[in-house]
Amino acid sequence: MWSVRINGQLAVARLGKRSDADLAWEGALLQHLEHSGLTVPAPIPTIDGRLFADGLMVMKYMEGEPPETEADWRRVADTLRQLHRLTQGRPQRPGWRSSTDLLHADTGTRIDLTAMPAEAVARCRAAWARLAGRQTCVVHGNPTNPGNIRMTAERVALIDWDEAHADVPELDLALPHNAAGFDAAEFDIAAQASAAWEAAVCWKDDYSVQRLAEVRAI
Structure with a gap:
């Protein structure tokens, strides 16, 4: 996992060994949830529109604190x-x-x-x-x-x-x-x-x- 900047905005990059099918499932889920109004680390597409490339997925950074009360x-x-x-x-x-x-x-x-x-x-x-x-x-x-x-x-x-x-x-x-x-x-x-x-x-x-x-x- 790395912190990166995409067009000046903080993002999170994750590189792993998961299958393309697994990454596609996760990416599509996060897009669906974001479009439905939930706040999630949705993937930032590549220039050609892919949600991941060679095991790398770049996602929106989520600010905030953990729950306490x-x-x-x-x-x-x-x-x-x-x-x-x-x-x-x-x-x-x-x-x-x-x-x-x-x-x-x-x-x-x-x-x-x-x-x-x-x-x-x-x-x-x-x-x-x-x-x-x-x-x-x-x-x-x-x-x-x-x-x-x-x-x-x-x-x-x-x-x-x-x-x-x-x-x-x-x-x-x-x-x-x-x-x-x-x-x-x-x-x-x-x-x-x-x-x-x-x-x-x-x-x-x-x-x-x-x-x-x-x-x-x-």
Whole structure:
């Protein structure tokens, strides 16, 4: 990642090894969200109109600070719900699986359930099974990390869309202070599914072990 200037405006350049299909999915999503009124780091096209070139994507810089208060997190929840409304039925990110796909599949991009102990997989799948049959949309994938949010008095910007994919919205909404306003049962469903997802995505670093410990035994 680099800070760059495009026509005098601060921007962010990101170079990686992702496939063209993955970058095209992310770029099209960010354009759609920007055109729909959300504040996101939309890609700045090349001179010939491409959203990326040779793995390089240049995006708008988002100013602001991370959320701190309960009121801040409620604004984040409102923004996430806008994201979910705007992306219902959107196709899956290439190569990814949703949490409910992983009730039957073992792998998908950043997840390899075969690397986890069988007991851990069973716990994760039990948490995800409670989401089966729900409407899917695009989820940000990591909105509980304050570093992925840039707030001003006027708007909330979501940055770092590396883990965005099609899934059930509850994965995004197990927020600090229960900012999404769930009742106790729904918050438990969201929190358990989110902890299971992060355990599986990050396995096996210290954070994933910590998150797995939050997923109830069956």
